Each structure stands twice: as C-alpha cells, then as structure tokens.
Amino acid sequence: MHDIRFIRDNPDAFDKALARRGLPPQAQRLIALDEQRRAKILALETAQARRNAASKEIGEAKKNKDEEKAKGLLSEVAALKSSIPAMETEEKEGSKALNDALAEIPNLPLDEVPDGKDEKDNVEHRRFGTERDYAFAPKQHFDLGEALGQMDFETAAKLSGARFVVLKKSLARMERALGQFMLDMHTNEPHNYTEVAPPLLVRDDVMFGTAQLPKFAEDQFIAIRRLPDTAGSRVMAELQSDLQKETGVADPDFNMLLTLSEAGFQPNLDLLFQERKWLIPTAEVPLTNLVRESILDESQLPLRYTALTPCFRAEAGAAGKDTRGMIRQHQFTKVELVSITTPEQSKDEHERMLACAEEVLKKLDLHYRVMILSTGDMGFASQKTYDIEVWLPGQNMYREISSCSICGEFQARRMNARYRTKESRAVRHVHTLNGSGVAVGRALIAVMETYQQADGSIAVPDVLQGYMGGMKKIEK
Secondary structure, three states: OOOHHHHHHOHHHHHHHHHHOOOOOOHHHHHHHHHHHHHHHHHHHHHHHHHHHHHHHHHHHHHOOOHHHHHHHHHHHHHHHHHHHHHHHHHHHHHHHHHHHHHOOOOOOOOOOOOOOOHHHOEEEEEEOOOOOOOOOOOOHHHHHHHHOOEEHHHHHHHHOOOOOEEOHHHHHHHHHHHHHHHHHHHOOOOOOEEOOOOOEEOHHHHHHOOOOOOOHHHOEEEEEEOOHHHHHHHHHHHHHHHHHHHOOOOOOHHHHHHHHHOOOOOOHHHHEEEEEEEOOOOHHHHHHHHOOEEEEHHHOOEEEEEEEEEEOOOOOOOOOOOOOOOOOOEEEEEEEEEEEOOOOHHHHHHHHHHHHHHHHHHOOOOEEEEEOOOOOOOOOOOEEEEEEEEEOOOOEEEEEEEEEEOOOHHHHHHOEEEEOOOOOOEEEOEEEEEEEEEHHHHHHHHHHHOEOOOOOEEOOHHHHHHHOOOOEEOO
C-alpha cells in the first residue's frame, strides 16, 4: 500500500516509477480521490463541530431565557444529527474508494533494479559451481521417480486431480530430510532465524497484508465451513426460491446450488458459510503478519522468522506450463525466510537473506545462478528481487528455486506494522523482506537430476545422509 502523502508531494516521481513497471500514470487519479475523501472528512468534521457548539449554545440560550434562540438551535442540532449519518457513510465510501485504488497498485522498484518487460530482461548477478558431465543422457526427475516406483502422479490424480504427486519410500524420506536440513541450517548459527509453526489457514485481512489480496485471489485456494442446517435454513430457503425463479428447478439441494452457481447462476452462497479462510500460498503470509497491528521497539529489530510448511497455489495463470512432474504443483513444501527490519537495515538484510538461501544449495553442491529480476518480472509487493535458479541436468536448463525480495514499507502499511525509534521515539513503519530458503520440492528435483546414476539410482548428498539413517543411495 502506498502513502498518499508521498504521492501528493511527488506525483511525477510516482508516475515515473510506475512507468518502469509498464503501467500508465496514476498519481492524478489518486490525488483526485484523496481530495474528494478529504472534502468529505472536512464536511463531516465541520458538521460535528457545529453540532457540538450549537448544543452548548442551547444551554446558554435557555440560561438567558431566550426561548426563541433555543428553539432555533434545537432545530439546527436536530437537522445536523439527521444529516451526519449520511455524511459518515459518504466519508467511509470516499476512504474505501481511495484505499481500493491504492491496493491495486504494485510497489515501486528501487533505482538499481534493471528495467525490462519480462524475464528475458533479468540480469545475472553471480554463479556457483558448474554443470556436471555425465557419461549418459540425464533423465528428468519424473522419469527417474516413476522408474524407481517412488513417485506416483497417476494415483495422485485419482485422489486430487492434476498437479499433485504421491511420494513413497526413500523419495518421501528425502523430501522430509531436505526440509529438516534447511530448518536446522537456518535456525542455527550464523543464520539464527526463529523457527515458527504457523497456521495454514488465514483470514482475508492477513492475505491482504502481504498483498495476495485483492489482486491475486484467483491464484488462491479457499477453505469454507458451512453453517449448521438449522442456522442456515432460512437463507437456504431464500436461495432456493431465487433459484426456482431463475431456472425453474424445484427444491434444489445445497450441492445443486453449487453446481448451478458454476454454470452461471449466482446466488449469494457466502450467506451459507460461517467461516471462509485461505490456504496459505507460502509461509510468508502468516510469518510477516506476526507483527501486524503492532508497534515494536527498535531494539527488537531485526526479527527473523523461518517455517517449513505445506503451501497451496491454484496456478491459475499457468495453464499448459510444466504439466508433467513436480515443478508446478497445487500443493508443495517450502522453507520460508521472513525478516522485519528498520528502513536503514533492510538493504543489508536483503543481501544477508540471499546468502542464507544460497548456502542451502552450496551445501547440497548444486550448480545455480542468481538473477536480479527486471521491473517487468518482479512481484507485485517487491521493490527488488533476487531469484536463485538451480541447474537441472535432466531439463538442461535453470529453474527458479528461491526468490528473495525486499518490500520496503509496502506490506507494513497494509498490516499497520510499525516500530518506535530509539532516539526520538517516533513511530515509523517497519520494512519487510521474504525469501524461500528454499522450495523443498524443487530441491528434491534438483538433487534427483544432479545426483542421478547411470543405472537410474540416485546418490544421497553427504549433508543429507545423516537425515536418512546413513542411506547413501536411493534405488529400486
């Protein structure tokens, strides 16, 4: 969320920064909405002040036995009391219009971020290691896993549909080992992140805080809990009546309501649900929101959190991409890193977070490169993003395994997360950062493809053998 005061004071700089993201000017539209909002606030405050003053004047008029004046003042107060609720509504609508408009605008890129339209304009920052030579043609992870009998997409599709996988035996253990290895690394010296086991279901305002909502609602999964039949019976009857009028279907049950809703009938099904929560797309969401609606002391910063969680994404914009294998799943496991800092600390913290994520791949001895994302490829909430791309011999290409982003105060404003400075005791917004440390499923893919042997077995990296009971090779 942007500061409207900054936009008022720097409209040209704001529009110039948006242009770097390929977006049209927005400053004047936002300033106009703000002026309308401020005018409504002023009108409301003026009316409230006059109501209060007139109320006092009534007492004075009665004290002076000026009944005529008191009567006129009473009439004025009554009129003001009658008009103020509508003015309050207008003020709320004006504030909502501005906030809704601000919520749809992405963060502004830092000056050092390279300009560009998409991923083709990303800039390589550095590399680790080199591509390995194989005496055979390296296979992709799904061919390896299926041949081992330990990676099952067909059964997963029967259970849950496309973009899910069932891992078994040693591959299931290796995925668990990778997650534990990463957590142990990040929670110990010198990384020193605090491990958190957060909820996997969160509320609307939590998703808004990290900017998954409202812009990216279609990429999320929702969990809903239906009202008991007794509590929802009246609403259900109303919906059934509406449905009969709309479609002619008599006495539809709840499941039919859902089916017909998908076909185009749009009843207000939200009325039937007592709760709606979102499955987290990444632990960034609950970890960053740990400081929402709070004022920290500067001495507490930086805060560093890590979590190993399942993550859920609808992949709405990925139709036809990576349909085979584990690259792009609806459910996956990831170790997340989140930092909460002062503005002065955040750039150094970004470099530190990147180094922590890189250390995972270095210890696994996986070849990778670090890319600085261009303005056309960076995420909605990011000011600057580093992507770590691991080399996959089976695919013969680099694939993203971690993104580390600095968000400035963009998320903090949406969450109302602040801190009090040491010296002046002024209250300022914190800066937030997040990164993958790293994606466990993609690390499994990288290990499988990098450590594959000619006979289809997979050597276990040295750092994982202790997590796998001393196992040195995965074989059929």
